[in-house]
Amino acid sequence: MQDAHFSARPLVGLPRRCEVAPGCPPAEPALRAHMERTRLLRPGLLLHWEDAREARDLIAQTEIGAGLRIVVLLEGAVDVSYGAQRVALASTQGRASAALVALTERDRLTRRARQGVYSRRVNVSLGWEWLAQCGAAPDMLDDLMLRHLTARRWQVSARAAALAEQIVHPPPLAPLLQHMYLESRALDLVGEALGALCPQPPAEAAQRLRPREHQRLRELHAFLASGRADDMSLDEIARQAGVNPTTLQRQFRAVYGTTVFDYLRDARLQRARQALERDGVTVGQAAQLAGYTSAANFATAYKRRFGTPPKLARARV
Template sequence: MTGVGRTRADRGSEERGIGARELRRLSTSLVRRQVVEAPGWDSHSPLLRGTMRFADLQPGLRLRLADVEDRYDMVTRAELPAGVKIALVIDGEARVSYGDQTVALGPSAPSTGALVNLPEATSFVRQGRAGGHERTLILSLAPDWLSRHGYPLATDRRVRVTRWSPSPGLQRLATRLFDARLTVAPDPAHHLQLSGFALAMAGEAFTTLSEQAEKAERGGCIAGEERRPTDRRLQRLMALVDSGEVHRLSQEDVARHVGMSLSSLQRRFRACYGESLGRFLRRRRLETGLAALRNEGVSVEAAAILAGYSSAANFATAFKREFGARPGDLRRKPTAVSSA
């Protein structure tokens, strides 16, 4: 464990404005190849307003605290190394993507926290909007730390996202870290406070993962980012989803393809996945469109067709409701501004 008296912990930014160079410095131990796309940015002004701090707590255990406001509409892209990320948003909202998994986190989102299993280096995208604010804690667990504590990484190379929410006690501790200490000089006591919080945060997130796995097994599913069904009919459904064929089918057609009545399929799906079939299919269709916009730079009309929408306007409406931005805002631009 890093010695308290000679720690590298709590390297941070106390400036109210955080520029591209400072943002890169604060993120260098957490991400690789970071690029910022901000059409309205002049390349010199701060990108963020607020405070951010990074702490090395143990070998392979790092915590980042950010209390920031976006000054521009911007998209940040990077590569995350293998390991586990545990995110907690206690105020505002964060919209991020890990590989092809997009999640919104915060008090007004479906959950405030997420545990993300990254078996290998994975692309990461953060979508920021001018005036948007978030108070976020990100705990990074390296493979060696996980191995020492009995949590091996998954071996199937799939990004897995498990949603979780903190206990009231952990929520209060998180708020206290920001209110009392984020803008003052670090000291050994604060280092111990951060270490204790990080371990408690990891403990709650991993406990949620274990509880969901047990519940899923009882319901005939294996827990994961999208729980893997043991029911062969649901396996046929997921094969339709993975192939993209499901985008052309109504729910009634899907039920016929897997050999179930629609009502039975809907009940079975909710029992296994914890959400409605319609909500799941709509999100997957929109994620297909998002991936085409972000990775290939296709037109909004083409993305709508790929997502199974006959109307680009209907696609744009559903897209904004799901991701909080218009399709054109997240479309890959021909050029990007490097944060170097």
Template sequence: MSVTSPEKNSPNYARKRVVMTRLSQDSQSADRILSDNRQPNETLLQGKFQYSQFRSGLIVQAGTFRELADADVLSNAGPCVCITLLLSGRIRFGYDGMDNVLDASDGVKALAVNLARQCAFRRHIVASAQEQEIRKINLLVNPEWFDKNSIPLPESVRQFLQTHLASWRWQPDQDMLKLCEEILTLDQAEDPWMHQLMLESRGQLILMQLCRQLVNCSPAQFQHVADAMHHIPDQLSAVVAYLEAHLHHDVRLQEVASATAMSVSVLQRRFRTGLGCTVFDYVRNRRLEKARDMMQLENVSVSEAAYLCGYNHPSNFITAFKRKFGITPGEC
């Protein structure tokens, strides 16, 4: 099976190409996130970035930066709980079949997502937003962090950690905002040991506030988000992660099977049994979902969305779109 790449005919082809990245830090100038596989040393993000990993299982990432190029950055993530706190700007990112947009134009936004297994992570970078400064903090914590001396977890926290793509949005209070501001300015500390101690302590306090939020919520408040996603059997998680990471490319069964250590026949049988559809159907549906999101969130035209889905004629795209969503792209 070959699914035609939608990007080769798209006006947005350059922006939608997938890139790998690396961080370049220079004490004499701004930090940069560079492309590793598109244009040599192309700067995607520029500003100030922090990254610290602690023995407790906590990773703290923080940055104040601007987006300078159009690109989709793909990587693998999980299992972990990912907390994103956006103090200014607008960002778009996703895990597997979930896409998220955080916009801090009307106040700070906070989102926690549980990754119960390895999945594809996508980050969309938009050059048109380069005049807008983005200030954000990411906290990544492994599931073992929540195990405190074998004390049973509160039921809502336990269910959150057991549900892949369970998410929780909340409004940070002033105490949390103060912690975020301190993290973003801690790079000015002169003593590296004290800097790490202060950074970890503030990250832990933010996690504690998240736990308080989860303890006081009903599991139904985050469960419905995950229920809307595909219930993916463990034996297909690597396949789905591969497909999600390659939605913008030609997808061939032999390549998928080789990448996930299966034969083509086993892949087809397990996929249909586990998800009730073919690999082709999954890719087509996910492209339609992404096209819908782009029309809603990025004002992409129907013609552009059709190309992004691999349709040479918008009329065929409109028919497929209405069959899946019950409305036409124009009604989206």
């Protein structure tokens, strides 16, 4: 995907020089591929996405300006350093992970890649001038407890993961419409990240939970993610957790912001996506894995969740 900005002016934060690990091929092809997946949405707002396996060992370095850097890893692993602050992310059990790094001055970005390592991720770079234009107060860093090279992890919501998926695989649109599509998703993703980090009073119901109840919910969350509860009723799940169904729903929503069955539905869709991408199952087989008797209904739910139809995921195998 090309953009006129690539030839019109330099993009702040793009690698201008790549240093390659000993014995590795030159980095220029990797740099060109990087440029093709980068979009300057507006001055101070830069978007980059990846969905590929590393072709070679590589160490790429560049100088980047002050601002906020948001990394959302949907699947795989990524290893980058901002100055002396190293950020290594890896997805576990199909769950996305994310980090935000603050730079109050220019510093060096280093990305390390190992041959064969897969990564599906989105990076958003926010300049301070852009943040100021959006109404960010001068004391925003103090509110977020961020200093130079401070890195903060944040829990990726289902909505944030869906936005990132839509950025990685946007629909085929005319250049202007695609630019607007990517910018709208990037802005929503920024809102999700900053909203997750901004100080907010915890939900009253979650505040009232005792440590033992939080531990029980964490264990139940892992049980639901494993797939063992897919065919269980709410009563059976509640018995597994040792509470009644009403209490379970109230506590689960207070801590995770969703219902038990909404979470199960999303977990099944995640497993179906992995089966499409990794195992090459048919769309009908993926629909069964996700608990759908209709492949058409599955395709609709899949596209709503990930932004692309399931047949495209299978095409990447």
